Amino acid sequence: MANLTLTTFDWVPPPPRGFVRDLRVRWALEEAALPYRVASVPFGDRGPSHFAHQPFGQVPWLTDGDLSIFESGAILLHVGGLSEKLLPTDARGRVEATEWLFAALNSVEMASLPWTMSKFMGHPTDTAAWKFVDDFLKLRLKHLETVLAGREWLAGSFSVADILMSDVLRVVDGFGGLADSPACRAYVARATGRPAFAKAHADQLAHFAAADKARA
C-alpha cells in the first residue's frame, strides 16, 4: 500500500496560484483516488533539507514510504504505476502514455514556457527573439492540433499524459495562445472539466489562502 506525502510551498504570491506544479500531482492522485497528505516547505527560505529533496529548490516532490521523487513527470510516472486509471498496463498503451507525457514536457512546454513567460513579463513583441519564441510554439501547436482533432485523449484513454499536456496548454490558453487551435482549446476544457481537476485546483487555492490567513 502506497504511503504518499506531497510537498509544496507553504505560500506563494497570488499570480502562480492555481498553476503551482503540485497541482499536477494532486490531480493524478485525485483521479486514482489514492489517499495522500500534503506537507509544506517555506517559499521564502529554502534550506538544505529542501534541496536534498528537490535539487533546484522547486516544488513539488512526493514521498512514497522511504522513496522521495522530484520532477512532476517522474512523479506522475510513479503514481501511474500505482493505478491503471492513470497509465495503461499493456505494453503499447504504456508506451503511448509515456511518449506523450514526455511530449507534453519536452516538445510542448519547452516551447510554451518561454512564450508564456514573455507574455507574463510583457516583453516587446517586435523583436527577432519574440518571433522565434512565437513561431516555435505555433509550429508545435499546429501539429498538436492535428492530433487532438482526431482523438479525445492522447493515449487511447485518459492518462497521466493528459494531465501534463492539458496543464501545459491551459497556461497558453490563459494568455490567448490557443485562439487558432480549437481542438487544443476543447481538449483543455475537457480535461479541466473533470471532477479530479476541480478538486485539485480548489485544494491548491485553499492551501495558499490558508497561508494568507495565518500570516494576517
Place this chain on the structure above:
Amino acid sequence: MANLTLTTFDWVPPPPRGFVRDLRVRWALEEAALPYRVASVPFGDRGPSHFAHQPFGQVPWLTDGDLSIFESGAILLHVGGLSEKLLPTDARGRVEATEWLFAALNSVEMASLPWTMSKFMGHPTDTAAWKFVDDFLKLRLKHLETVLAGREWLAGSFSVADILMSDVLRVVDGFGGLADSPACRAYVARATGRPAFAKAHADQLAHFAAADKARA
C-alpha cells in the same frame, strides 16, 4: 530479444550535425551493446508516414518489434528497461535515474534551449527577454553545479539520465555557457569521453556525410 530500428533524417545541413537527437539513442544502445539498425526519413519532405511515428515531424523514433516510440526521453526509458547498464533495477536507483532524466529535459533543457537558440541566431543581449533567458539558465546551472561537484554521475552509477543531461549541457558548453560551472564542464567531458559516445557521435557524422556523397 529486442528487435530495434532507430529512425533519423536522411540528411541535415551541417550546423546540427553531431547534435541531432538520434545521438542520444545511439549512445544508449552503444552503452548497452544492444544491436540495432538505422533507418532514414527525408529531411525535406515529411509525409504522413513520418507524422504517424513522430507527430511533430521530428526525429528520432525507435521501433522495438511492433512498438514505435518517439521522444528521446521515452525512448531512453524504454532502452533503459532493456539493460541494467542504463537503468538500475532496484526501486530507489530507478527512481533516481528517472527523476534526473526528467530534470535534464524539463528543468535544464527547458532553460538551455532558448539560451542556445538565442546564441545561435545572434539575438541582441541588451533586452529584457535575453536577461530572463540568461538568468533562468544561470540559476539552473548554479544548482546543478552544487550537485555535480559532489558526484560522478547523477544517479549513483552511469545511467540514461547522464546521457540526456550531458547531451543538453554540451550544447551550452559549445557556446561558452559553462565557463562559471567547472563541475558541469568536467561532467560533460567525463560523459563525452566514454567510448560509446565517441562511437555514436562518429556514426551520426558518417550517416550525414554519406548522404552528402549520395547527393553530390
